Amino acid sequence: MNRSSARRPWHQHFETVGSITAIVVGVAALFVSFDQSRVMREEIRASIWPALQVDGFASLENGTLAIGLSVQNAGVGPALVERVTIRHDDSPVEDLDALRALMPPGADLSRTSLTGRVVAAGASVRPFELRYPAEESDDAIDVLNRLLSRWSAEVCYCSTLGQCWVASDDPGAPTMVDSCEGQPGGDF
Incomplete structure (x- = not known):
């Protein structure tokens, strides 16, 4: 390993920034997916509601x-x-x-x-x-x-x-x- 690359701050490591970004995007996508499925369940319940x-x-x-x-x-x-x-x-x-x-x-x-x-x-x-x-x-x-x-x-x-x-x-x-x-x- 090169001494110059070891001394760079974390934000200059492309792999680290890319990994953190991917994690944040993945968590956001999971939340949006969960919220959409909740909304869809409510829509299905409303669309077949007998009264x-x-x-x-x-x-x-x-x-x-x-x-x-x-x-x-x-x-x-x-x-x-x-x-x-x-x-x-x-x-x-x-x-x-x-x-x-x-x-x-x-x-x-x-x-x-x-x-x-x-x-x-x-x-x-x-x-x-x-x-x-x-x-x-x-x-x-x-x-x-x-x-x-x-x-x-x-x-x-x-x-x-x-x-x-x-x-x-x-x-x-x-x-x-x-x-x-x-x-x-x-x-x-």
Whole structure:
């Protein structure tokens, strides 16, 4: 080794400056890559976010009063329904037979299973509908208001990425939860 090259300050050694520059550029590239992947994950989550809306309904058409539950996916991705909970006076209702027993007798029942179903973006499902012969005194809005005071419904569902939410018939956005397991639900 030449004595003159050993006495040069570190910044005059091209190899050392080049190595330090490469390390700094590599660390910066790693940070940018990590940040970009985080942003991409958020974009993917937002682009497939299901948003279920849960609503009770009552309608009066052609002498028939229809009462039931409607679940619509107003989001942009599919929703896998894991659990449906119906409550009457704050007590969970186990299944459709128990629900029917709590309603006035004489109804025709139509049913579509919701638990375990994938609800596509923009799709709507009516898990159950009870149809009664209407009386002249029936007003669908009054019937719905009376029912809403004693009944409530919530649906726990997940996205294709495994993120889960609970939507209820209360106004507002769905609430994010860790999972739908271990929470009460009925056979709906």
